[in-house]
Amino acid sequence: MIVHYAFTETPLGEVLIASDEQGLCFMGFTEENRAEALADLERRIKPASLVEDKSDQWITQVHAWLSAGMIGEHHLPLSLHGTPFQVAVWKALLEIPYGTVVSYQAIARAIGRPKAVRAVGTAIGRNNLSILIPCHRVLTTSGGIGGYRWGIARKQRLLEQEGVGWKEL
C-alpha cells in the first residue's frame, strides 16, 4: 500500500501527516524528532511504502484547514487502521460535535460495551489521527481533564479554542 506523507506546521507544533487510497490515515506531532514520527507512522500503518508528497490532495486540504486555525469541523476523508474495537471507538469519537465534551464512560456505552471503559481509554490513546479525530473532547466523568497522548497542555488549548469551559464540570 502506497502512503503519502509530509511534515507541516500547526498552531500547536509540527505534525507528520499521511494518507492512503481511502483518505488521511495518520497525523501526529513530531515533537522535534521527525525520524521517530516516521517510525511511529510505519509501525501503525503497515505494510506501507512511504512516499513523501507535499502535494497529495488530502494532505494539502488538511494543511489548509490547519492554517485556517482548525476552526470547526473538517469534513476530510479518514482511513481508519486498527482493530474492530478501536475502529468502533474512533467512529464514536467522530460523532462528538465541535465544542462539546463527553466522558470515557459515555463512549463505552455508545459502542455497546459499558464496562470496557478502561479499554476505551487505551483505544483513544492509540488513535492515529490526533485532532482530526477529536480525542481531546473526552474527559473523566468527574470532570477531570483526563489524559492526552500529546500532553495535557495541548488538550487544554484545543478545548479552550472550541470554547469549552472545563473548570466547573
Next chain:
DNA sequence: CCCGACACGGTGC
C-alpha cells in the same frame, strides 16, 4: 480535596 485498592476489557509480548 487527595490517596489506595480494586474491578474492568482489550492489546501486545
Next chain:
DNA sequence: GCACCGTGTCGGG
C-alpha cells in the same frame, strides 16, 4: 499467561 493502561467507584485520611 501476564502486565500494561488517556477509567470509575468506594472508602479513609
